[in-house]
Each structure stands twice: as C-alpha cells, then as structure tokens.
Amino acid sequence: MSKLLQKGWRPAAVLLLLLCIWEAAVHLANIPRWLLPAPTSIALEFGNGFGGLMPHLQSTILLTIGGFLIGCTIGIIVAIVLHMLPGVQEAVYPLLILSQNVPIIVLAPLLVIWFGFGLLPKIIVITLVCFFPVTIAAMNGFRTTPSEMKHYMLMAGAKKTQLFAKLEWPHALPAVFSGLKISATYSVMGAVISEWLGAKKGIGVYMTLASSSFRTDRVFVAIFIIMIVSLVFFGLITAAERWALKWREEES
C-alpha cells in the first residue's frame, strides 16, 4: 500500500491539479452547465444518479467481459493457426491488417442491418477491436522463440505439439499478455460503441440519451465511468500477468 502511495502520488497530484483548474475556469468564466459542467457538479450528478446508473453499468460490464473473452480467444486461435500454417499466414496477413482499417462507426450500423438488434452484432464489434492486438502480439511471440531453444527441443526429439506447448507458447506468453492489456481497454470502448447501435441498457445508451437531452454532466459521468472500468480491467489483466509470469519477477 505504501508502495502504491509512493508511486501514485505524482500522477494523482497532476490529476487533482487539472480538476482544480477546470473547476476554477468554469466558475470564473461563468460557463453554462449544459456547455461544460464543473467537476463538482459532475460528482454530484454521479452521486444522485448512481442508483439509476447501476443497471446500465452492469450491462456494459457483462457485454465487455463477454466480448473480450470471445475476441481474445478468437485472437489467440487465429495466431496459433497462422503460426502453424506459414503459407496461410502469408495469404491472410494483409487481410488481418485491412480488418482494422474498416471504421467501426460505419461498420456497426451495417452489422445491425445484417444481424438485427441482438447480442451478435455487439459481440462482433467488440471481437473486431479485441482480436487484433492479441493476434499480432501472440504471432510475434511465437516467431521470436530463440533458435537455440528450438534446436535443443528438436535434438531432444520433441514433436511439433510438444515444441508448441512446452516452448513456443510459454515463450509467447509475455507478448500475449501485452496484447491482452491493449485489448482489455479497447473492449470497453467497443462495448460502448456497440451499445449506440441500439440497446435497452448500457453506458452507451445512457450516454446517447444524456447528450441528446443536453445533460452534459451525465455525458461526463459516462466518460468517467468508462475510464474507471477500463482502468479496473487493465488492472485485472496486469494482476493475472503477474501471477502467470512469476518467473519474470524473480529474475529481476
């Protein structure tokens, strides 16, 4: 805890300073609430409306976790398949990159037209933003397996599955985790965007309602909630990484 305090006081101080400047600026310049609310009024709105927010938050978190798990699983499977089949990798790699060039905002309404308002188009959106960082990171991890280790395994008579399970996979794990961390933060964004498409509940819905009724304070509440959820998610993955990669900690 004291370590957290020691490391965390600098960014916390900067954040606090920024909020103070914001607060002061809003009051001094007399900016109307619908244009830019002060941090205190955002906090107030957060406190008052928390009960009504809960169902939205819950739905977004569930969607995020579901989409993240599916997206990352697909990402890892794609990486493994492409690694095992170099020919396919060459053929498909440009397609992978192109998939990231399609603007999600444009694609999302199309997905609704194709698949309706159910869960499927939402999961597709999240998967699309989630799988890419994981796939690229995992593939890179597999590829950079030290040749002398591979050489040892082959000399010792390792089969292809053993080579993968005992060498390439554990070697790629740190890389996979950095991919997962990026995907974790993306997945929250993906969930919110997918909720814009049409959902009954969710932070995305709450946000759309708030902005169309000029409740700017609520928009900011939504923004802060998204940030906090992303941070928590990131923290969870980091904790899982620490646990799975104990050997790295002890090395240093």
Next chain:
Amino acid sequence: MALLKIEHLSKSFDHLHVLEDIHLHVNAGEFVTILGPSGSGKSTLFHLIGGLLKPDEGKIRLNGEDMTGKRGLISYMPQQPTLFPWRTILDNVLLGQELQGKRDEQLAIEMIEKAGLAGYENAFPGQLSGGMKQRVAFIRALLSPQSLICLDEPFSALDDFTRLEMQQWLLSTWTTYQKTILFITHSIEEALFLSDRIIVLSTNPATVKQEFIIPFERPREKSLILSSEFLQWKRELTESIFER
C-alpha cells in the same frame, strides 16, 4: 560393443564439402572426444547424429540399428545452457524425460542436490550463475532416458576458473552415473583431461585425421594437467593438429 557407429558419413551444403567419409565409433560407457578447430564441421556432425540433418552418404547406427535421420535417440547438451526461463530448475532438469514420457522427480532432486544446487529446485534459471546453469543443463542431459549424451562445447562460454571446476565435476558425475559421452571441443587440454579416446578432425572437408587412446588413470585430479606426461601428450596432439 559399439553403442554408436558412424560409417562413411559425408555431407555437403551446396558446393561446400563439410564432412567426408567420417568413420568413428563410441563404445558403451566410454568418454570420446572429437577435437577440431572451429569451423571444422563438428556441429554439423552433431546435427547429423541428432537427426536434424540427413547425410548425403553413410549411416549412423545406435546399438546396431540404423538411426540415420531419426530424432530423439540421443541426449544433448548444447553450447549455451538453453534453460527455459519460465521453468523452475526441477522442471528444467526433467524436460528431457518429459519429452520421452515419464518424470522421475526423486532422482532429479537427488542429482540437483549432488550437483551442489540443493535449495534451488524451485528457483528460476535467471537466478543462477553461468556455471550453475551449465550444471543444470548437464543434469537435464543425464536424466534424459537415452544412453548416449552428446555435448557440444559445453564449457566454451565459461571463464577459466569455472571451466576447470566444471570439468572435474563433469568427470565425477559421469563416473557415478555411467553414461556414454560423445564430447565436442576445440580445447586440447579439455579433451586430454576428460577423455578415454580423442578423435582429431581435419578441416575442409572434415575427415578423421588421427585417433588417440588416452591412458591416464581415473579418477583424474586437477594436478594431472601440470604433469609432464600430460604436457607430452599435449605436444603430440598439437603436432597432429598442425600437421598437414
């Protein structure tokens, strides 16, 4: 009886003739060293024995059976320790067994302790020094179920002090566990100190130039390398290497 027998082995890459008509054998329980300058094709020979490469001509037999191009029939210790950083020392040592089937943790722990690494069973390789890592790599090779161990210049990356210590440790461990060793080195002293028999290779292409049976009694002590007999042998081997 010859455990490993290499007959008429030749290998070339494109136009580069690396090995030509190599003949050699290793008897069960013997310590044989292949001595040759860097780039003499020693590693290629190991890759052939290990089955990573296929020879252009010739056969490699293990216990009389043809093992040319087959993998996993020998145990191997590379130049670098190549321990897996995510495995504990115990798991690293058991890797060779794991690939072939069963794990024998009891024996592994016993060997780790005998190697002076007691208490490190659950440590990770990153916490070990260079000499300790090589010990672990050798135990891994010893624990592998295959009867022939091939060591590819295992001590070349160590400093002189550690190397001498490691050589002696290797000898005592080898006597305890009675395995057959085929050792590659470019160090004349190392070859003399360790082996029962030394096979000198020539370069470009590599052929077996000469074979020496080393008569020093075992167990061998460090002081051996300063004896006049040892120095006499060293002279003879050096001459054999430089002779064209």
